[in-house]
Amino acid sequence: MKIYVPADAAARALGADAVVQAITDEAARRGLSPRIIRNGSRGMIWLEPLVELETAEGRVAFGPFVPGDAAALFETPEAHPKALGLTEEIPYLKRQTRLTFARVGVIEPTALADYEAHGGLVGLRKALSMTGEQILDVVTQSGLRGRGGAGFPTGIKWKTVANAPADQKYIVCNADEGDSGTFADRMLMEGDPLSLIEGMVIAGIGCGATRGYVYIRSEYPDAIAVMNRAVATARDAGLLGDAVLGSGFAFDIEVRVGAGAYVCGEETSLLNSLEGQRGVVRAKPPLPALEGFMGKPTVVNNVLSLATVPVIFARGAEYYRDFGIGRSRGTMPLQIAGNVQFGGLFETAFGLSLGEIVNDIGGGTATGRPVKAVQVGGPLGAYFPPSMFDTPFGYEEFGAKEGLIGHAGIVVFDDNTDMLAMARFAMEFCAIESCGKCTPCRIGSVRGAETLDRIAAGDATAVPLLKDLCQTMKLGSLCALGGFTPYPVLSALTHFPDDFACHKEAAE
Structure with missing residues (x-):
């Protein structure tokens, strides 16, 4: 008997640990020994803690679960008052296009066998059979752009680093997720950290870098702990070290923790902090791609950008590029928050209108009052009124209206807001x-x-x-x-x- 209860920080904040204890105690009273797996969150925060029971038909969901619901789970689960049916059939989840987040909430986060069973390492194995130039071409052709800010084309950044002459190059993951209303980086690191590691290794092969750093904000203790376990797991399994998967390529990763400065989400401030200096902005040029960490060519990419790379190599650049609109290709994990009925993570192709996201997917305000404004892109993003809800979710489309997508944090306000x-x-x-x-x-x-x-x-x-x-x-x-x-x-x-x-x- 397998029971899944998220160890995601949001689920834990809503009582997931107490639910696990209640299920454990109830099982012991009945002489049962179920295997309780602490997975990542499926992203439906209003249903957390979301408990899943493995059945012959698939995983069945129950939520929001409280300790008092444990007894009924062992009696007639189908009649449980919190029963939601098959998890994959929940409308909010079913209508998504999950590429980057395909495994989050599905697997045990640091279990390598589970990761591989759900498509992990396919992309890395393909990349190991390719030249650096071929890898760069795949990333460029996919249309992948930075998922943390300005949406700079990932392939161009990687090519700049690859072509820069240097005796040492670096891959730096910016996991300093500080924007209000954003939580996708945290969810990914807590729910599928090996995908981030795989993406960083592929980036290293393509750019000729042998060292990587994951810079995580100190306010994410759970993500820090999970990432450190994942790095250790990857190293023990030969995914990191002197011979990645038995190849002639060497690459290793270290997790570094920030000290709580919002400005360190900006790549040059992050690099200063990573070097042990004060986190202040560097003037550009020189670009980090030419003179970055320790003055060496450095790729600085967001968590979501790097974690998407394995999908592109596993399924092909064309497959990924076929999603989206205009120059915004692929999918984007939307983070819907604020005064909204269905807050959570929703991964979908670029192109939905802001109104569809807020009113259809998000269900409007939690208070039931009219939506007054929506801020997209964190505390630096513009406020969009309902009259602009026809704006398609894309980088250029938002930029044309003096807005920005940024990290795709979407915060909703009702008409009481000043x-x-x-x-x-x-x-x-x-x-x-x-x-x-x-x-x-x-x-x-x-x-x-x-x-x-x-x-x-x-x-x-x-x-x-x-x-x-x-x-x-x-x-x-x-x-x-x-x-x-x-x-x-x-x-x-x-x-x-x-x-x-x-x-x-x-x-x-």
């Missing part, structure tokens, strides 16, 4: 998290918060000052923190003018 207060939060966030390198970011964010306070107090003359300040920040910052903070501020002012006018009227 958008002036949200705009001020963006400025205050930048002021707190700025590394201080750039004057527009360091000083502009402080002045911006003060200017918003003036508007809140009824000073209408502060509005044009705020607009000018935002334009200066956009043009003068070295990294996204200062350069993109104006986007939520200006979008709030543009699309929700009444929220700014009402403060003025109140003051008068």
Whole structure:
């Protein structure tokens, strides 16, 4: 008898450990010894803790499970009050296109045999039979772009590193997932860490790098622990070390932990931190692809970008490229959060409209009130009103409307939200998290918060000052923190003018 209970941080926060203890105790009272497997989360957070029971027909889901539900699990499971039917038939899960997250919630995260049984290592074995140039061509042809920020083409970045002359090259995974409303990196590392390792090894083969680092934010203790176990498992099995899978290629990985600075999600700040220096932005050029970690050519990619690489090699560049729209190819793990009925992870091809994502997949607000705004791309993303919900989910499509996809965090707000207060939060966030390198970011964010306070107090003359300040920040910052903070501020002012006018009227 196999029972699956997620060890994912979100599931644990909602009581998964207590559920495991209750199931264990109930089984002992009945003289049973089921095998309880701690898997990753399927991503349906409103159903966590989600317990799955393996049956002849497939895995059956129960949730949200509480300790008091344990007894009925051993009696007539089909009549259990929390029974949801076959897991794969749950509508939210069934309508997804799971490529990057195909194994998350399905396998035991660090069990190599389980990983291989579900398609793991197919891509790496293919890559080991290819030349570096062939590997780079596959990645380029797939259309894969960075999944953590600007959406830079992965193949171009890899080719730049591969062509740079150097005695040492590096692959660095940016797992400093700090944007509000994002959790896909954490879920992937906790639920399928070997896919990230496999992707990094393939990147190493293609670029001629022999060393990799996974830089994880300190606020992710579970992900850190799982990644360290996965690296040890991979090393013991010969996936890492002097001869990857018995080949002539050497590659090893080390997990490094950040110290909690949001700016270290920016690649050059991350590299400084990785080197033991203060996490501040570096001026570019030189690009990290030419002078990165320790001054050597370095690939810096997001967790989702690297974990998608094995899928591309296992199924082919054309297969992956056939999903999506325009220059946004493949799938994107959407992270739906905030005031929303069905919050969680939903992987689908690029191209759905924002309205479909929020109202159809997310089910609208959890409060039942009308949606007022949606912020996409973390705390630096623009606020989109319902009138812009026809915008297709794609990099260029969002960019054309002064927005960004970023890491695909989607945060929903209802009509009770004060958008002036949200705009001020963006400025205050930048002021707190700025590394201080750039004057527009360091000083502009402080002045911006003060200017918003003036508007809140009824000073209408502060509005044009705020607009000018935002334009200066956009043009003068070295990294996204200062350069993109104006986007939520200006979008709030543009699309929700009444929220700014009402403060003025109140003051008068």
